[in-house]
Amino acid sequence: MTDHYPQDTVATRDDDGTLTLPVTDRWNTPLGKPNGGWVLASMLRAAMDHTDVGRPVVAAITYFASPEAGTTATLTVTPVKLGRRVQTVDVDLACEGKPLARMTASFARDHHGPTQELGAAPELPDPGTLPDPRQGGMPADGLFGRVEYRMAQAPGWSQGKPSGDPTTTLWQRLDGGSEIDWPAVGLLVDASPPPVLELGHLVSMTVQLTVHFHRLPEPGSWVASRFTTRHLADGFHEEDGELWDDQGRLVAQSRQLAILL
Structure with a gap:
């Protein structure tokens, strides 16, 4: 299959200075809408490509509505504070003047400090021994x-x-083992079917998503992922996520609020 990542997440600057991004159906969910992780990855890349920032440490995105495949989104990148240690940027995404998402992300340059891991990666069999669900009927x-x-x-x-x-x-992992960069980490925290499906609820849409970024996995490696829901109230539920590299090191954490439809 042709590798369309990262090209599908790159916004380009038009002659009038507007940042535009074609909305493709290549990242659609079974609901027929572009995946929220793809939206986050595209907005995060715009912030990194068009401002002087380091690597992401946290991104918080609120979704207002889903973009439609075949349209062109516009992105507005606004530096909030480009400090020495932390740089914070807002990104707004809209289509035809309609606001669809807003992200606030903070970045850091060359920051080094203590590291201590108190958690543990999920215990999973070697991925090479497990079947590809696409060969078992998954679209x-x-x-x-x-x-x-x-x-x-x-x-x-x-x-x-x-x-x-x-x-x-x-x-x-990205299809074919494509290298996972920082925007792709943001994509993968929202790329798998939500665990709330195990309660029999089959339609869930993300309202807000926050991601803490820790490190990048080695190129081509698989990412061990754990997602849980523990609270469902008035049709809203939380989902907590962890991504771990194949060496048992934490890649990212996430929490999202979603609504059942």
Whole structure:
């Protein structure tokens, strides 16, 4: 399959100075809308490409509405404070004048400090020993054709038997083992089916997503991923995520608020 990452997340500057991004269907979810992780990755790349910042440490995005494939989005990048240690940038995404998402992200340059890991990566079999779900009937178009997944067992919801435990552990990587950069880390925290599906709720849309960035995985490696939901109230639920490299080091953490439709 043709590798469209990172090209599909690159905004270009028009002659009038406007940053534009074609909205492709290559990252659509089964709901027929572009994946929220792809939106975050595109906005994060715009901030990194068009301001003088370091590497991301945190990004918080609020989604107002989904863009439509085939349209062109405009992005507005606004530096908030470009400090010596932390640089903060706002990015707004709109289509045809309609605001669709707003992201505030902070970055750091050459920062070094203590590291202590108190958590542990999910225990998963070697991804090379696990089946490709695309060969077992999972759709291979849209998002599922751009991200590879390996699971120790098929989720209950996919077999019409939700387990009641909204926890998912799996391996992920960009299709074909393409290098995972910082925007792709933002994509992968929202690239797999939500664990709330194990409660029998089959339509969930992200309202807000926050990502803490720790490190990049080695090129071509798989990312061990754990996602959990513990609270469902009035049709809203949280989802906590962790990404770990294949050496057992934390890549990123995420928390999102989503609504059931």
